[in-house]
Amino acid sequence: MKINNICCIGAGYVGGPTMAVIAKQCPNIKITIVDVNEARIAAWNSKNLDELPIFELGLADIVKETRGKNLFFSTEIDKAIDEAEMIFISVNTPTKTYGKGKGMASDLKYIELCARQIARVAKQDKIVVEKSTLPVRTASAIKSILDNVGNGVQFQILSNPEFLAEGTAVQDLLNPDRVLIGGDESTKEGEIAVKALVDIYTEWVPKNKILTTNVWSSELSKLTANAFLAQRVSSINAMSEICEKTGADIKEVSKAIGMDSRIGPKFLNASVGFGGSCFQKDILNLVYIAKSYGLNEVADYWEQVIIMNDHQKNRFSDNIVSTLYNTVSGKKITFLGWAFKKDTNDTRESAAIKVADNLLNEQAKIEVYDPKVSEERIYADIANLNTRSAKENKTLLTVKKDPYQACNDAHAIAILTEWDEFKNYNWENIYNNMPKPAFIFDGRGILNKEIIEGIGFIYYKIGSGN
Numbered sequence: 001m002k003i004n005n006i007c008c009i010g011a012g013y014v015g016g017p018t019m020a021v022i023a024k025q026c027p028n029i030k031i032t033i034v035d036v037n038e039a040r041i042a043a044w045n046s047k048n049l050d051e052l053p054i055f056e057l058g059l060a061d062i063v064k065e066t067r068g069k070n071l072f073f074s075t076e077i078d079k080a081i082d083e084a085e086m087i088f089i090s091v092n093t094p095t096k097t098y099g100k101g102k103g104m105a106s107d108l109k110y111i112e113l114c115a116r117q118i119a120r121v122a123k124q125d126k127i128v129v130e131k132s133t134l135p136v137r138t139a140s141a142i143k144s145i146l147d148n149v150g151n152g153v154q155f156q157i158l159s160n161p162e163f164l165a166e167g168t169a170v171q172d173l174l175n176p177d178r179v180l181i182g183g184d185e186s187t188k189e190g191e192i193a194v195k196a197l198v199d200i201y202t203e204w205v206p207k208n209k210i211l212t213t214n215v216w217s218s219e220l221s222k223l224t225a226n227a228f229l230a231q232r233v234s235s236i237n238a239m240s241e242i243c244e245k246t247g248a249d250i251k252e253v254s255k256a257i258g259m260d261s262r263i264g265p266k267f268l269n270a271s272v273g274f275g276g277s278c279f280q281k282d283i284l285n286l287v288y289i290a291k292s293y294g295l296n297e298v299a300d301y302w303e304q305v306i307i308m309n310d311h312q313k314n315r316f317s318d319n320i321v322s323t324l325y326n327t328v329s330g331k332k333i334t335f336l337g338w339a340f341k342k343d344t345n346d347t348r349e350s351a352a353i354k355v356a357d358n359l360l361n362e363q364a365k366i367e368v369y370d371p372k373v374s375e376e377r378i379y380a381d382i383a384n385l386n387t388r389s390a391k392e393n394k395t396l397l398t399v400k401k402d403p404y405q406a407c408n409d410a411h412a413i414a415i416l417t418e419w420d421e422f423k424n425y426n427w428e429n430i431y432n433n434m435p436k437p438a439f440i441f442d443g444r445g446i447l448n449k450e451i452i453e454g455i456g457f458i459y460y461k462i463g464s465g466n
């Protein structure tokens, strides 16, 4: 079966880049990305490519090449569903904020709404692809909704989780480590559906990197991959605290263990804590699933990854307070970086938010500079915590467009994101414009200790005990 028309529901961080890359690599397939968010669709359609809703290296060029040819952004969801042979569901699956499973389980209401809409609109057989990250066995719920409408339309459900990381989304999509497709190959129809999706990826991904499994393995593999990656960060962060007590250096330890080919060198950077929209949400979801099967030891094991991450954020802010003579009240602390990692404007679950909240509780005055994150976003992130009034937040926290201005008169500078530009600042100038002693708390370990201490700073580097 050859696919000519695809619809993707959800024009977010995953739907947008993923479909843009498929459109580029498969010029004969018409792809329509739909969303209920009119402003987001308008932004994807904006003439000025700087105004696309998502910043990813290389994305604007691909949108320029494909938009209006075989890639379309629209709010006409019913029409796009009706016309498509294959429908990707790429909507958000946040942690539940209410009811049973609050704070842990995935909120699947957007997924269910999509399934119901597809069931209502579809007049011909469709392949429905789960692109969103979902609890294992969600496909059976989707299938039950689709099959119980009773209009005779046949649906095949595939799981095709996405492994792209923000900041490198386009590269990850063009050159993935693997593509995972879960389907029911025990039936003829299931086999045809899996092959249809495999054929799309085969246009640019080598066959040996396209892995097919049963649906449940595919759904669970996505949660497992994120749990393992986050666990690696929590593991190295746990060691960073031991390094600080013992005089070992986490960078040296990371290098030493990473040279063991069984461990490997990637994802071993100690930090102020992992952020991003996925790791915490997906591990909490895994913990919830384990608990729901009564697997309490398994649940506790994975929950520890989150506990360690919270500890890392809290100990970073605690260290700032204790180093600044046990009080930061009225003292200016400059944050360099707000995004959850470099090369993205995304701030979801960024460690900077929690560290700022802790310091604001101590009545610190925070000034933030981030090269890509807007003032509006920063205030929204702090407001979402509901810790204090908007007026108090605005009095205590300000956002600056110039890093040097942000650092002027600061008692301390805290580095929260590993933006490359921070390494090349004129640190001597910055030092001269700060009260003494002048402190730097490097939550990403990106500055050169000798140079920074040579200038006169008192320098704390995460995971460095000297």
Ligand SMILES: NC(=O)c1ccc[n+]([C@@H]2O[C@H](COP(=O)([O-])OP(=O)(O)OC[C@H]3O[C@@H](n4cnc5c(N)ncnc54)[C@H](O)[C@@H]3O)[C@@H](O)[C@H]2O)c1
Pocket: 009, 010, 011, 012, 013, 014, 015, 034, 035, 036, 037, 040, 077, 090, 091, 092, 093, 110, 113, 114, 131, 132, 133, 134, 162, 163, 164, 165, 166, 277, 278
């Ligand atoms: N962000 C990532 O890097 C990443 C990577 C891999 C997987 N994922 C997973 O992919 C999924 C999507 O993540 P995201 O970051 O793209 O989310 P997002 O919030 O950026 O985008 C989701 C979009 O879906 C739209 N939407 C929600 N319900 C809808 C409906 N019923 N009809 C039409 N549109 C609807 C929203 O308006 C929103 O624009 C999640 O399950 C996430 O866990 C995310």
Ligand SMILES: O=c1ccn([C@@H]2O[C@H](COP(=O)(O)OP(=O)(O)O[C@H]3O[C@H](CO)[C@@H](O)[C@H](O)[C@H]3O)[C@@H](O)[C@H]2O)c(=O)[nH]1
Pocket: 133, 162, 163, 164, 165, 166, 167, 226, 229, 233, 266, 267, 268, 269, 270, 271, 272, 273, 274, 275, 276, 277, 278, 279, 340, 341, 342
């Ligand atoms: O050695 C490291 C590596 C990462 N991080 C932090 O971990 C977080 C997540 O980073 P990363 O995984 O690079 O970005 P994400 O975009 O969140 O991507 C993850 O989450 C996505 C959503 O599920 C998956 O698709 C990706 O495969 C998975 O890497 C960030 O705060 C990083 O700063 C560290 O602190 N140290």
